[in-house]
Amino acid sequence: MSxxxxxxxxxxxxxxxxxxxxxxxxxxxxxxxxxxxxVPLPDGAVSVDPRPIRFSRYVVVxxxxxxxxxxxxxxxxxxxYPLITAGKAIISIPPTLIITYEVAMLFALLxxxxxxxREMGLPxxxxxxxxxxxxxxxxxxxCAVVEPGEQERRAREAxxxxxxxxxxxxxxxx
Amino acid sequence: xxxxxxxxxxxxxxxxxxxxxxxxxxxxxxFAGAGTxxxxxxxxxxxxxxxxxxxxxxxxxxxxxFWGILxxxxxxxxxxxxxxxxxxxxxxxxxxxxxxxxxxxAEAMTAFSLMxxxxxxxxxxxxxxxxxxxxxxxxxxxxxxxxxSPLMWDAVAINTYLIGxxxxxxxxxxxxxxxxxxxxxxxxxxLYSILSLGFRGTHAxxxxxxxxxxxxxxxxxxxxxxxxxxxxxxxxxxxxxxxHSTIFAPYFxxxxxxxxxxxxxxxxxxxxxxxxxxxVLTPLHFDNLGKLLCMMSLIWGYFYFAEFLTxxxxxxxxxxxxxSSYGKSYLPVFLLMIMCNFxxxxxxxxxxxxxxxxxxxSIASFLVVVGMYCERILIxxxxxxxxxxxxxxxxxxxxxxxxxxxxxxxxxxxLLYMIFSKIFPIMAISDIKxxxxxxxxxxxxxxxxxxxxRVEEGEEEGSA
Numbered sequence: 001m002s003x004x005x006x007x008x009x010x011x012x013x014x015x016x017x018x019x020x021x022x023x024x025x026x027x028x029x030x031x032x033x034x035x036x037x038x039v040p041l042p043d044g045a046v047s048v049d050p051r052p053i054r055f056s057r058y059v060v061v062x063x064x065x066x067x068x069x070x071x072x073x074x075x076x077x078x079x080x081y082p083l084i085t086a087g088k089a090i091i092s093i094p095p096t097l098i099i100t101y102e103v104a105m106l107f108a109l110l111x112x113x114x115x116x117x118r119e120m121g122l123p124x125x126x127x128x129x130x131x132x133x134x135x136x137x138x139x140x141x142x143c144a145v146v147e148p149g150e151q152e153r154r155a156r157e158a159x160x161x162x163x164x165x166x167x168x169x170x171x172x173x174x
Numbered sequence: 175x176x177x178x179x180x181x182x183x184x185x186x187x188x189x190x191x192x193x194x195x196x197x198x199x200x201x202x203x204x205f206a207g208a209g210t211x212x213x214x215x216x217x218x219x220x221x222x223x224x225x226x227x228x229x230x231x232x233x234x235x236x237x238x239x240f241w242g243i244l245x246x247x248x249x250x251x252x253x254x255x256x257x258x259x260x261x262x263x264x265x266x267x268x269x270x271x272x273x274x275x276x277x278x279x280a281e282a283m284t285a286f287s288l289m290x291x292x293x294x295x296x297x298x299x300x301x302x303x304x305x306x307x308x309x310x311x312x313x314x315x316x317x318x319x320x321x322x323s324p325l326m327w328d329a330v331a332i333n334t335y336l337i338g339x340x341x342x343x344x345x346x347x348x349x350x351x352x353x354x355x356x357x358x359x360x361x362x363x364x365l366y367s368i369l370s371l372g373f374r375g376t377h378a379x380x381x382x383x384x385x386x387x388x389x390x391x392x393x394x395x396x397x398x399x400x401x402x403x404x405x406x407x408x409x410x411x412x413x414x415x416x417x418h419s420t421i422f423a424p425y426f427x428x429x430x431x432x433x434x435x436x437x438x439x440x441x442x443x444x445x446x447x448x449x450x451x452x453x454v455l456t457p458l459h460f461d462n463l464g465k466l467l468c469m470m471s472l473i474w475g476y477f478y479f480a481e482f483l484t485x486x487x488x489x490x491x492x493x494x495x496x497x498s499s500y501g502k503s504y505l506p507v508f509l510l511m512i513m514c515n516f517x518x519x520x521x522x523x524x525x526x527x528x529x530x531x532x533x534x535x536s537i538a539s540f541l542v543v544v545g546m547y548c549e550r551i552l553i554x555x556x557x558x559x560x561x562x563x564x565x566x567x568x569x570x571x572x573x574x575x576x577x578x579x580x581x582x583x584x585x586x587x588x589l590l591y592m593i594f595s596k597i598f599p600i601m602a603i604s605d606i607k608x609x610x611x612x613x614x615x616x617x618x619x620x621x622x623x624x625x626x627x628r629v630e631e632g633e634e635e636g637s638a
C-alpha cells in the first residue's frame with residue numbers, strides 16, 4: 001500500500017494500541033495500517049494483518065518436488081551407471097529411501113527461506129518503504145496510509161490524542 | 175511492583191551495548207587469540223600439504239586400521255554439531271522462555287562444527303585432489319558416485335544439514351542484522367544492509383518471520399536426527415565386529431546430543447567470560463542445560479550398557495574380542511570414556527550447586543567432550559584393530575601428522591567462532607528483547623514472580 005504515510009511514534013504498546021483503534025474507527029482499512037516495532041506484536045494488538053500467510057503450504061509442495069528429485073537422482077544413477085553385483089538387485093531400495101528423504105528435506109528448507117522471504121517482500125533495497133530506526137530505542141511506530149487533506153488531519157489528531165511522541169508524513173509504502 | 179513489561183524498564187541502548195560488545199569492542203587479546211589460532215591452523219594446513227605430497231604412509235594408518243583419528247575427528251565434530259541447531263529448534267518450538275541467550279551461540283556452534291567436520295573425509299581421502307569424483311556430474315570417464323555407499327548418503331545428509339543449519343542461523347539473525355544496520359556506519363552498515371535484506375520490523379514481516387522460523391525449527395529437527403543416524407550407518411552397514419549393530423543409529427544420536435550440549439555449555443562459558451555477558455547468560459541457563467546434560471548422561475549410560483550387555487552375555491567370539499580389547503590395549507581410553515561420560519558427570523550434574531556453578535558445570539562439560547572423543551576412538555579404531563582375522567590384528571596410534579591436523583581443526587573452529595563474533599551479533603538481540611517484552615512481574619502474596627504472555631500461532635487474534 002503506497003501513498004502518503006503518516007508515521008506516529010509511541011512510547012509503548014498501550015498508546016500505540018489506542019492510536020490503532022482510533023485510526024480504524026476513522027474508518028481506515030486494515031491494509032492501510034501497520035506497525036513498525038523492534039519486537040513482534042500479537043496480531044490485533046495494534047494493527048491487524050489482513051493478508052493470510054500462504055507460503056507454508058507451498059513448502060509442503062516443494063517437499064514433494066524434492067522427494068521426486070531425490071528419487072530421480074537415485075533411480076537415474078542405478079539405470080545410467082548400473083552396478084552389477086551377483087545376486088543383488090540393480091535398484092537398491094534403502095539408499096533410494098535415504099537420498100529421497102534428504103533431498104526432500106533440502107528442498108523444503110530452501111523453499112522456506114525463499115518463499116518466506118518472498119512473502120515478506122524481501123530482499124528489498126530501495127528506500128521507498130517507510131522506516132523508523134527509533135524502534136530500536138523501545139518505540140513503536142504506527143504507520144497509516146491516508147488521503148491528504150481531511151483524512152490526514154483526522155488521523156494526525158487521533159495519533160496525537162493517543163499520545164504520539166512524534167508525528168511525521170512521508171511519501172512511500174508501508 | 176509495576177505492571178510494565180520488563181523491556182519498558184530496560185535501557186535498550188545499554189542492552190544493545192551489552193549484547194553487541196563483541197561487535198563494538200576489539201581488544202589486543204582478541205587479536206592475540208585469533209593470531210595464535212591462525213598460526214595453529216596454518217601449521218595444520220602445512221602438515222596436510224606434507225601428507226598430501228608424501229602419501230598416507232605418514233599417518234598411523236595400517237592394515238587393518240584404515241580409519242584412524244581423522245575419521246574420529248569427523249564423527250566427533252559432526253556429533254558436536256548436532257546439538258546446536260537441535261537444541262535451538264526444540265527450545266523454539268517448546269517456547270522455552272529461557273532460550274533466547276543460548277540460541278545464537280548454539281546455532282553458530284553447529285555451523286562451524288559442520289564446516290570443520292565436513293573437511294575430514296576429504297583430508298582422509300588420500301589423493302585429495304580427486305575429491306571432485308564424489309560429486310555427481312557427467313564426465314568423460316563415465317564416473318558417477320555410487321548411491322549404494324553409506325559414504326555417499328553421508329555427503330548428501332551433511333550437505334543438507336549444513337545448508338539447513340546455515341539458513342537457520344541466518345534467518346534467526348535477520349532482525350538483529352536490521353538493528354545493527356540502523357546502528358552502525360561505514361562498511362558495517364553496508365554489509366548489514368545487504369544481509370538484513372531490508373527487514374524493517376513491520377507487523378506483516380514479523381508474522382511471516384515467525385512462521386518461517388517455526389517451519390525451519392520443525393524441518394531441521396528430523397534432518398539433525400537423520401544426519402547422525404547416517405554417520406552411524408557408515409559403520410553399522412559394514413560387517414565389522416563392534417559396528418554391525420541395529421542400536422547404532424539411536425546410540426550415535428544420543429551421543430551426539432550429549433556431546434553437543436556439553437559443547438554449548440563450554441561455548442557459553444567462554445562467551446560469558448570474554449564478552450562480559452554475566453547479566454544475560456545467568457546460572458539459570460547453565461542449570462537448565464545441566465539438567466539436559468544429566469539426563470543425556472543417563473541415557474548414554476543406558477545405551478552403552480545395553481550394547482555391551484548383549485555382547486557380554488552372548489560372547490560371540492568376534493564381537494567379544496573387540497570388547498575385551500577395551501580391557502587390554504585400550505584400557506586407558508575405555509576408563510577415561512566411562513569416567514568422563516558417566517561416573518563423574520552424572521552424580522556431579524545431579525547436584526543443583528554444581529549445575530548453578532559455572533566453573534563446575536564447565537568442568538563437567540569438558541569431561542563429557544573428552545569422554546565422547548574417547549568413545550569415538552574406541553568405536554572407530556578398536557573395532558578395526560580386532561577385525562575377523564587375528565593374524566592381522568594391529569593396534570593403531572596416531573602420528574604427529576594426524577595430531578597436528580586434529581589440533582588445527584580445534585583452532586579452525588575457534589577462529590571461525592572468533593571471526594563470527596566480531597562481525598555478527600553473538601547474542602540473539604531480538605529474541606532477548608522479545609522475552610523481556612513478554613515478561614511482567616506480578617505479586618504472589620509477599621513474593622513476586624515473572625508472568626510471561628504468549629501468543630500461539632493460529633490462536634484467536636489479539637489473545638495474549
